[in-house]
Amino acid sequence: MSWIQESKLKWYETLAVNVLKCGSIPKHVAFIMDGNRRFANKSGVKKIEGHSKGFDKLTEVLHWCLLLGVNEVTVYAFSIENFRRSEEEVDQLMSLAREKFKRLLEEKDKLNEHGISIRVIGNIGLLPADLQKLVVESMESTKSNTEAVLNIAFSYTSREEMTHAVREVAWGVQEDLLKIDDITEDLIQKCLYTRHSLQPDLLIRTSGEVRLSDFLLWQTTCCTLYFTPVLWPEFSIWDLCRSILHYQKNLPVLEKALKNSCDGRRQPISENMDRIEKFLSKMEVKESRTRNQILTQA
């Protein structure tokens, strides 16, 4: 199935979307796409078929999000913990990923036309080399798009992300680009994989589990978390509308409970700012070099 869905909504679905748009729409929604294997079990098909249906559902949901005016979506596709699954299942998932990223590259013109930028967040160094190359190519070919962003958390855990941020900061201190006192919550945030994104406003987890499972822990401190018992491949536009209605209802109460600025960001002192800016741009250069290495490897 294509990454870009262009199916039209039924009239009553369009009505629901337009009604919801009268309230505030979250700018960034995160999804934990849970329940593919339970769906496969329920339908009597193989697990990999469940995951494939899960991908199809993802493309549908992205289409609905665009219609609703949600500009950024982050999805939890594969956790580092999932490497602990059976070798057979992991290989099947990697093959599915290869197939989908290859398809993405084939459709890059369509993605560019819609202005969609793809970012893969996570420790991609843990993936097979050929998949790493596909991932980096997908990111490079869509990086100049600004209309909408899809962040795919692949080989990701939040704790690994936070550790990576600490390592980057340590590199900065070692290279004399930073001082220890420059290390603040704000700086750590700027070293996370998600540094180019806004924090999510709404996180939806399907299949009835009520935990975050090491997903965007740092980024969801002021977020509305919506847990629904529906399995991911069965997630409908009505489930999405219901979650957005919950977000709209929750927002004023949440803002009241938080009162002050959510992350309590303390602005860095101006003399540090130059140093921090220099460190951040050197970090980007380092990352860019790593990506080029992946692209040019055989």
Added chain:
Amino acid sequence: MGILRLLYVILHFFITYIHNLHVALSELVDRIKPVIKDRTYHWPADCHVLLTATTVKLGANIKDESLLLQKIGSELKRLDKLPIHVACLLTETDVNIDRMIVIIQWFVSMGVYCISLYDHEGCIASCQDEIKIKLKGLVENLPNGLRSKSIAVYKGFVKKEFFSSDSINIFLMNHYDGKSLFTQVAQRIVDELNYSQIDQSVVEQAINQFYPKEPELMVQFGSLLSNTTLGYSPWHLRLTQMMRAPNHTRLRVDHIVSTMLEYGSCQQRFGK
């Protein structure tokens, strides 16, 4: 186009209003009769019967309540489903300390000896002295075996050397105990180690020098429609089950029982 837009706005108002009514009605129903949530609990049959039989008696007799909570706690422990640390997230602006003491008592009766009370603003943390005094009174209401336990009340995270796992430990936290703990730990790690030496186990070890550790269960009190973490230390919420309960001022013991049963029936797959 103007008329259509007006129609959408009216419809939006309407669905919001209906949703409000639905929420208010559920709260009203909940106030009238105790309800143990309808969910397939993987419980031994006799425990379930005990619960159904005693539901109507809840709130009537402290001794009955205490026995019920002990029974539930021991069943959960037997099934390896008793949380070691429960985090209570308060979303209300007015905190009723007496009510919080009763809630702590319920958890302790079940066998949970590590409880953190978190609110974003820090109202709870500012009442540390009042809480300490009132908790002394709690000991008399505890089941026999627990009366010899000491109660320790801490503000924020505390280092390992100042923590005793034999006491009943209550932690009072606010948003300054969230991301800032991680930042402090990061500063220390960066000061002591080379960047190539830093991996997840190093960070885990550094954070584990502080108590409390990860909560297995987080109960969010109050009227928020959806779950939220309100800035609770992000590193610690990796696998935490997040559940909601009514406003702490009108919380009943059956709400806590219901929450603990739901927790007991959750399955963790740890990625597998």
